Amino acid sequence: MATGGAPVHSDLPDVLEPLRGDLEAVGRAYARILESRAPHVAEMVAHAARFTGKRLRPALACLAARVVRGDIVPDVATVAAIVELIHTATLVHDDVLDGAMVRRRVATLNALWGDDTAVLLGDVLFSRAYLAAARLDDRFASVYLSEVVGEVLEGEIRQNRERHNLDLDETAYRSVIRGKTAALYEAALVVGAHYAGGDRETVRALAAYGHHLGMAFQIVDDRLDLAGDEATVGKSLGVDLREGKVTLPVIVWLRSRPSSERSEARALVEAAGRDDAAQERLVRHLRADGALAAADTAARDEAEAAQKALESVPAGAARDLLRLLAEYVIRRSL
Amino acid sequence: MATGGAPVHSDLPDVLEPLRGDLEAVGRAYARILESRAPHVAEMVAHAARFTGKRLRPALACLAARVVRGDIVPDVATVAAIVELIHTATLVHDDVLDGAMVRRRVATLNALWGDDTAVLLGDVLFSRAYLAAARLDDRFASVYLSEVVGEVLEGEIRQNRERHNLDLDETAYRSVIRGKTAALYEAALVVGAHYAGGDRETVRALAAYGHHLGMAFQIVDDRLDLAGDEATVGKSLGVDLREGKVTLPVIVWLRSRPSSERSEARALVEAAGRDDAAQERLVRHLRADGALAAADTAARDEAEAAQKALESVPAGAARDLLRLLAEYVIRRSL
Numbered sequence: 001m002a003t004g005g006a007p008v009h010s011d012l013p014d015v016l017e018p019l020r021g022d023l024e025a026v027g028r029a030y031a032r033i034l035e036s037r038a039p040h041v042a043e044m045v046a047h048a049a050r051f052t053g054k055r056l057r058p059a060l061a062c063l064a065a066r067v068v069r070g071d072i073v074p075d076v077a078t079v080a081a082i083v084e085l086i087h088t089a090t091l092v093h094d095d096v097l098d099g100a101m102v103r104r105r106v107a108t109l110n111a112l113w114g115d116d117t118a119v120l121l122g123d124v125l126f127s128r129a130y131l132a133a134a135r136l137d138d139r140f141a142s143v144y145l146s147e148v149v150g151e152v153l154e155g156e157i158r159q160n161r162e163r164h165n166l167d168l169d170e171t172a173y174r175s176v177i178r179g180k181t182a183a184l185y186e187a188a189l190v191v192g193a194h195y196a197g198g199d200r201e202t203v204r205a206l207a208a209y210g211h212h213l214g215m216a217f218q219i220v221d222d223r224l225d226l227a228g229d230e231a232t233v234g235k236s237l238g239v240d241l242r243e244g245k246v247t248l249p250v251i252v253w254l255r256s257r258p259s260s261e262r263s264e265a266r267a268l269v270e271a272a273g274r275d276d277a278a279q280e281r282l283v284r285h286l287r288a289d290g291a292l293a294a295a296d297t298a299a300r301d302e303a304e305a306a307q308k309a310l311e312s313v314p315a316g317a318a319r320d321l322l323r324l325l326a327e328y329v330i331r332r333s334l
Numbered sequence: 335m336a337t338g339g340a341p342v343h344s345d346l347p348d349v350l351e352p353l354r355g356d357l358e359a360v361g362r363a364y365a366r367i368l369e370s371r372a373p374h375v376a377e378m379v380a381h382a383a384r385f386t387g388k389r390l391r392p393a394l395a396c397l398a399a400r401v402v403r404g405d406i407v408p409d410v411a412t413v414a415a416i417v418e419l420i421h422t423a424t425l426v427h428d429d430v431l432d433g434a435m436v437r438r439r440v441a442t443l444n445a446l447w448g449d450d451t452a453v454l455l456g457d458v459l460f461s462r463a464y465l466a467a468a469r470l471d472d473r474f475a476s477v478y479l480s481e482v483v484g485e486v487l488e489g490e491i492r493q494n495r496e497r498h499n500l501d502l503d504e505t506a507y508r509s510v511i512r513g514k515t516a517a518l519y520e521a522a523l524v525v526g527a528h529y530a531g532g533d534r535e536t537v538r539a540l541a542a543y544g545h546h547l548g549m550a551f552q553i554v555d556d557r558l559d560l561a562g563d564e565a566t567v568g569k570s571l572g573v574d575l576r577e578g579k580v581t582l583p584v585i586v587w588l589r590s591r592p593s594s595e596r597s598e599a600r601a602l603v604e605a606a607g608r609d610d611a612a613q614e615r616l617v618r619h620l621r622a623d624g625a626l627a628a629a630d631t632a633a634r635d636e637a638e639a640a641q642k643a644l645e646s647v648p649a650g651a652a653r654d655l656l657r658l659l660a661e662y663v664i665r666r667s668l
């Protein structure tokens with residue numbers, strides 16, 4: 001592999017420090033999966049490896065394995081790397097579509113090599129993920145992760161097609177974030193537990209944990225985009241509004257408006273996607289009318305459901321860390 | 335599935351008429367692979383099914399199976415459909431990157447639903463192809479086709495990165511077209527023969543046939559783009575020159591220029607990418623100096639190598655048709 005391709009380790013959150021050794025094994029598996037004899041491709045693939053961020057998904061896979069058997073086995077490191085690679089591939093395509101120039105302080109592939117090549121390279125990353133899954137002795141991941149990728153993509157497609165749809169209800173919103181976020185969180189836990197030899201009961205409980213954790217994460221993420229602290233969130237606010245993405249606080253607020261105020265309320269949401277003053281006005285309403293608080297409660301409920309799902313799995317340090325992660329996701333200390 | 339999604343059968347070339355029944359079985363497998371519960375996605379996926387063209391790749395898979403055992407079995411129809419689906423997925427992404435509005439007289443996905451959704455839908459098509467492969471009892475296709483997709487994509491990436499590189503030599507050109515075209519032709523034959531139960535010798539011979547057929551096809555395609563009959567080719571000429579793609583006739587011509595004329599010759603190739611008069615002048619040179627004829631010879635050599643590879647496989651109607659296809663590819667009667 002070309003130089004400069006080593007994953008950046010500095011982003012590891014403190015709470016995941018006990019997993020450093022596991023995540024190094026995952027990093028080696030990741031590098032092996034991405035090895036390429038084609039020099040052009042090797043260079044770009046190595047660059048993509050630098051997008052590695054918090055590595056929450058591989059950490060979840062390793063923790064699931066540790067819940068089951070106290071350690072990780074080589075196949076667990078591989079499936080954890082595959083899940084992370086699938087996530088990276090979706091980010092590469094997202095960056096092309098958003099015209100993003102920088103990701104995690106590193107130039108995006110489209111910025112460096114153009115949209116054409118970046119789309120093809122995202123396809124390469126997916127193909128490597130599928131290949132690595134197909135090579136495992138136990139074909140479970142090969143079938144299951146192909147299905148999960150389909151679900152993730154369908155969630156993203158639905159989100160695109162529902163842009164600017166102010167009639168989007170909470171059920172539809174939940175179905176979108178289930179696909180685009182929670183499905184892959186759940187998958188990380190499922191493959192980790194499965195390849196560690198977990199029984200059906202334990203896999204199912206960890207799957208439920210992953211689903212609820214992902215839902216909590218995305219609800220918090222969407223809420224912070226509307227009314228977070230720009231310095232803490234680390235990106236500019238109101239992106240969803242500008243892109244016409246209707247998220248939970250807005251849904252809650254719109255449905256709580258008396259019918260006499262509804263058309264005015266909808267006009268404000270639309271205006272908030274275009275100008276900053278309207279956005280500030282909308283956020284004041286979301287806060288005053290309890291819509292932000294309702295989203296916070298929904299996120300907390302998901303985090304609690306995640307923790308509750310853990311009750312039936314073997315106790316120990318790994319389970320404790322999973323419990324803690326559900327807290328961290330809510331407090332956004334990750 | 336939404337209405338209007340049935341594959342268009344009118345494009346079946348006469349020479350493939352004996353395979354109509356096989357290709358209908360492939361069409362049913364294709365539709366099954368693409369079934370979707372998500373209504374938005376079902377509509378788009380059904381639309382993508384309408385891009386079905388000559389169905390040469392699935393025909394090759396079926397012919398390989400017929401060489402081996404005289405008929406096709408369900409898994410052969412499935413792998414033939416998977417190969418076609420992989421091809422369709424690459425076309426969907428190509429259309430986004432080219433900004434193409436129409437493919438085979440049908441609006442492209444990007445034209446109908448925007449680039450964002452079209453990229454995601456291409457990803458969905460790939461995920462369905464991998465999933466269908468992963469579900470086969472024999473995992474051969476799952477590993478092998480993931481590798482082939484990687485090779486196809488690396489060929490396309492290399493082509494992009496070599497744009498406007500007038501130092502591209504014939505070896506590099508052949509490596510590009512091997513990836514972008516011949517690899518998937520070869521794969522169609524290999525999976526067809528493998529899932530029909532072909533022995534290693536037969537699979538290898540059919541693989542060689544597929545490789546050489548694909549090389550012949552692409553050399554002819556590139557040559558026609560420079561100097562074909564627009565009515566016959568069915569698209570405007572000189573596209574490769576305008577996109578900076580350096581193909582065999584140009585490579586042959588540039589390398590045959592005496593060093594005193596070389597910089598002038600290179601300037602003409604560059605100018606031909608920008609204006610029609612220079613393009614006409616270049617094509618006159620390519621013809622007069624034997625560069626077009628050299629490409630024709632190269633294509634014929636590949637077609638003959640394809641036919642020669644067939645000598646070691648069982649004789650019969652399927653082998654005869656494969657022989658004939660190698661002729662058709664050269665004469666471009668397909």
